[in-house]
Amino acid sequence: MLHLCNSPNYDPELESCEFYHPSHREERVEELKSRPTGTYFLRPSAKSRSVSVLCVNCNDAIKKFEIERIPGGFNLSGKAFRTIDEVIQRYSVKYIDEKNEVKLREPLLRRSHAASNLPQEDIYAPNRASSTQIRECQLAAEFHCLFPKRRSRQRAWKRQRCILHRRQDENHEVLITSSSEVGRQPKGKPKGLIALEFAHLYPVCHGAYDRPHCLQLVIFNEVSANSTPPDVYVLAADSQAVLAEWLAALKPLCKCSKVCNHGQRSGHVRHVSTLEVAVKGVRNLNVSCKTAFVAVHFNGVVVAKTRSNRREQDDDSVLNWDEQFHFEFFPECIHTLSLHMTRRKTPKTTKVMKHDVRVSDLSLGRTSDLKVPAAQDKLQLCFSVRRVGYAVLQASKDYVPIRDIFLKSKDDPTECLRALAEVCTSEDLTYLARAIYKVFAYYDQVANLLTSLLLREIQSISSESEGVLFRTTTIGTSVLEVYLVTDEPMQFVRHCLGEMVQEIVNSNANLELKADRLLHSSGEMSDLDEADSIARRNAARLIELLNSCMRRTLRHCQANGCPAILHQVSVACQQETTRRFPQATARVLSAFFFLRLFCPALTTKFRQVFGAELHQEVSPQVLRSLQLAAKALQLFANQSKTMREACMELVRPFVCENTDLFNQLNACLTASPDPVAPLSAGSSADAPSSSSAGAAAAAASSSPSDLQNISLTFELASVHDFCARHLDDLRNLQTRSGSQNLNTLIKATEFLSNRLSNETNR
Structure with missing residues (x-):
């Protein structure tokens, strides 16, 4: 007994011979199924040291009951006990499972109680970790955490400090401490832990928890996965940078989230x-x-x-x-x-x-x-x-020929990309644009790519087709739309439109302009003239909000608040558009800023742009008000003097009285002495941008070296997949045009496809 007390795993409350180490639970569950009804054993919970699990054979079904340690004793199903022995004694007389009328009868005894049979590893070492042990952590940040529901408690967000900690057995776990300990080393044991070797890292898209920058760790019950819901831990970061850093660190460590290697050559x-x-x-x-x-x-x-x-x-x-x-x-x-x-x-x-x-x-x-x-x-x-x-994704160096064709091709650098977009379907065009954008963003060449594609689009349109300039879906406008949903343009939109959106949402404003809809939606209103009067008041308030919004946008742009890449591309396109189409001087402003940035932010991309600032559910009448504001901005962008919808006649003053403001915006956003140069032959593609290099370094610090460019490799593989699926169309196009760049792309695609096939067969 003295020898047992000296063991680091010994707990005087849990000295019963039916108490097992959690690493033996699968074996004991299988053995328990073969024993008579009422047989039981105890084990500590793998999640928390303050919880023990009582496993009972209830008519050939294994049921688990959690015994939680509380001040002065233990708690089971709302009943307090001084010791675990009292729990066993009570339910040896009372039914622990009243439905099946099961009592505790005999324990599943350990074969030996010697200290030599106890595990050498201290499974609660992280819980007993002192401040000196926690100091050597890989990552530490504050999150808003949503933990699994326990009994009758409601799930609620709590501000906690999370620490990525590495144990002595080389496994990792996330320690959770109190938020009040920020700025100093935590003392005592953490509030909880998440063992990453048992956790699955699941993605989270917008709207899942009405909070931005979320990740979730899921732990399934391996014994009864079908009947027991998983434990889901949701962590909401304060910024996208913190989220990206933690995702890069957690992906190689979580179960089934690691990138699997196959083939003869390791990591290939x-x-x-x-x-x-x-x-x-x-x-x-x-x-x-x-x-x-x-x-x-x-x-x-x-x-x-x-x-x-x-x-x-x-x-x-x-x-x-x-x-x-x-x-x-x-x-x-x-x-x-x-x-x-x-x-x-x-x-x-x-x-x-x-x-x-x-x-x-x-x-x-x-x-x-x-x-x-x-x-x-x-x-x-x-x-x-x-x-x-x-099924197979090759190493980054194998995709260098594909990369160089798009980044370093001679004569016309965008020829292969435009040819590939020509043979792609409309559905594939969006995915191609996303992959190409990420490749060029890795090498800090987004401005050059957009300028080259859009200038080429301007030059390819005849003077008779000036009306379709930047209005159709092309590879240039598709890449532009991918860029416009990144962080910098979205921050610009929030600054320009945020006050108007907050006022409409907070006041639950109904700015309906159609008298018929007002008459139908309100049961108390029975007069059409009264509905017309309300519609005019709504129009006056909407015009007031839009005027304030546009003046704020102008001040922000005059203070150099416009995103740098968007500003540079707009300047280059404005110069070429003015030279080709002198009568379309405002086409760049209307297409880039209003029709593809401001209007979608108020309609289709509303939750993506403003979801982080709005924690309440938005009512349908608010969404309708924002839709009317987007329609008014669309008329303002086109400088329309005639309205297709009769109700929009009420916002005509906003369009007609702000012509000078529109011209000032056009001059501010499309005028600069230093426009960006279009993509030229031999562009540098050897070194990534500083931000991309930082991301790669972060990934390298938390994962093997062959995984640091996994995102770039996947996008290059996507481009190769597009080329391989449309290889016959590319051959026909090359035969008609005789392009040397296309011929090089076809040969590189064939070579890489053959190599990919050999790796798969191997």
Whole structure:
């Protein structure tokens, strides 16, 4: 007994011979199934030292009961006990499982109690960690944390400090301490821990938790994974930089989130895939269901939610969302994709419908358009899923020929990219633009790429087709749209439109301009003249908000607040547009800033832009008010004197009286003495930009060296995949044009495809 007390794993409250180490739980569970009903054993919880687990054989089903340590004793199912022996004695007389009438009968005894059989590792070492032990950590940051629900407690966000800690056995875990200990070393044991060798790192898209910059760690119960919900730990960072740093550190450490290597040469081929889900809408909606939203689940874990949408009229049986969710890292352990449609976002809301999609049924690199009928009222949910993945992904150096063709090609640097965009379908064009943008962003060449593509587009349009300039979907405008959803342009939009959006949302303003809609939505209003009067007052308030918004935008741009890349590209395009089309001097301002930046931020990209600042659900009338504001900005951008919609005649003063303001904006945003030069032959592609180099260094510090360029490698593999799938079309195009650059691209694609095939076979 004295020898036992000297063991670091000894606990005087847990000296019972039926108490097992958590590493033996799988073996003991299998042995317990073969024992009579009422047989039991105890083990400490793998998550917290203050919790023990009582496993009982209840008619050949293993049930677990958590015994929580409290001041002065223990707690089981709301009842307090001084010792664990009292727990055993009580439920040897009373039913522990009243439904099956099961009492505790005999323990599953350990074969030996000697100290030599006790594990040599101290499993609670991190919990007993002192300040000197925690000081040697890899990462430390503050998060808003959402922990798994315990008993009747509600899940709530708490400000905590998280520390990435490495144990003596080379495994890692996240220690959670109190937020009040920021700025000094924590003392005593942490508030909790997450063992990363048991955790899955799941992606989080916007809308899942109504907070930005989120990641979630999921721990499944391996014994009863089908019946017990997983424990989900959600961490919301303060900035995108902190989130990126933690994701780069956690990916190589979490279970099933590591990049898998295959093949004879170590680290030369890997499994990587991404997923994009587009929720379109629902058809044949029941009249009783006026409000609904759709949640996306991976293996039963929510990863994204659409906005709550409401039908405007009872006879309208169609509800549209048109939201896209892009998951850049898609772990291989995810095998089921589920879509849940419910009426509200509350946890206890009953589901209207649910549909499961097996990931193995999705075609790689293809878009699957699905229409799912429900069992009731002919309800039909429409959505599309696109999975982009590679059975093998080669090392970064193998994609250098593909990279150099787009970054260092002679004569016309954008020729191959424009040719590839010409043979791609409209669906593939968006994915091609995203991959090309990320490759050029890695080498800090985004401004040169955009300038070259857009200048080429201006030069290719005839004088008779001036009306379609920057209005159609091309590879240039597609890459521009990818850039406009990055952090710097989004911050510019929030600064320009943020005050107007906050005022409309906080006041729950209804700025409806259609008298018919006002008359229909209000049960107390019965006179059309009264509705017209209210519509005019709404128009006056909307014009006041828009005037304030545009003046704020002008002041911000005069103070050099415009994003540098967008400003440089606008200057170069404005000079070429003025030379080719003197009558279209405002085309760059209207297309780049208003139609592709401001208007989408108020409509389709509203949650993506302003979701971090708005923690409450936005009402349908507020969304309608923002939609009317976007329409007014669209008329302002086009300087339209005639209105297609009769209700928009009420905002004509905003367009007509602010012509001088529009000209000042045009002069400020498209005038600069130092425009950026277009992409030239032999552009530097040997060294990444400073920001990309920092990201690569962060990844290298937390992962093996062959994984530091995994993001760049995946994007280059995406470009190669586009070339391989459209190789016949590229050959036909090269035959007609005789382009030497296209010939080089075709040869590089064929060589890389053959090498990829050999690696797969090996």
